[in-house]
Amino acid sequence: MALQQIIEQTVTGLGFDLVEVERSAGGLLRVTIDLPWLPDAPQPEQAVERFITVEDCEQVTRQLQFALEVDGVDYKRLEVSSPGIDRLLRDERDFERFAGEVIDITLKEPLGAAAAGQVAANRKKFRGQLEKQPEGGWQIVWSDEPPPKPGQRVSKKRVAAPLQALGFVLDEIREARLAPIVNFKGRRSKANPQD
Incomplete structure (x- = not known):
């Protein structure tokens, strides 16, 4: 099975969306995950916005280490993270x-x-x-x-x-x-x- 498929099956099986898979020099395998987005799901007024946590990344890391070992994928280091505040928009x-x-x-x-x-x-x-x-x-x-800069006065007539x-x-x-x-x-x- 291809690396992308292994990672995608594992990540989606845990209830997350796979954003990106990147292989870097030195054997680094970087996986970016996010929470699934459901465009048609009703949003309650008092809904608490949830984000990827360290525990989520840890859970995915443990599962990916196991899945990659079973399939014999060669890598030195695995890094699982959220997309961050400057998230790439792909599609x-x-x-x-x-x-x-x-x-x-x-x-x-x-x-x-x-x-x-x-x-x-x-x-x-x-x-x-x-x-x-x-x-x-x-x-x-x-x-x-x-x-305007913080503290700068702005004329109402401007x-x-x-x-x-x-x-x-x-x-x-x-x-x-x-x-x-x-x-x-x-x-x-x-x-x-x-x-």
């Missing part, structure tokens, strides 16, 4: 899961002259909110205005910079990741993001 399912979140995208090709009036024609990297377009495809919405949007399909993307934005004021509820 349509990931984009649907994280719609509404701030992401960083890198295009395969620069925008070209078609968008030269709005942004630099050679620009390939963008950070903004991911949105699904009604006619299909995706878009990223952003403002080039820098966010006119905000206009929002810009870029529509794209997944084939145009070289890489897409969740933006690693850390909020030290605690979690905001999705029902009331102004808290």
Whole structure:
């Protein structure tokens, strides 16, 4: 059986999703896991958001060590972890899961002259909110205005910079990741993001 299949069967059998398998120099085998995402599952108002814990990684590590030994897979070190705050978005399912979140995208090709009036024609990297377009495809919405610094006074009369949007399909993307934005004021509820 192939390495990817062995790992995927083991991880999904324990109730987790396999995000990535990576082999590195020196015999390192890195496995990234996440909790399953069920798009149609109803979310109760008071639901506690659950994340991958150290115990989850430990459980998967023990099971993978056994499975890899049985199948005779050669590796020196096994590392099991969560995707982290800058999680890579790989397929349509990931984009649907994280719609509404701030992401960083890198295009395969620069925008070209078609968008030269709005942004630099050679620009390939963008950070903004991911949105699904009604006619299909995706878009990223952003403002080039820098966010105010903590403690900076902002005039109520100040006119905000206009929002810009870029529509794209997944084939145009070289890489897409969740933006690693850390909020030290605690979690905001999705029902009331102004808290």
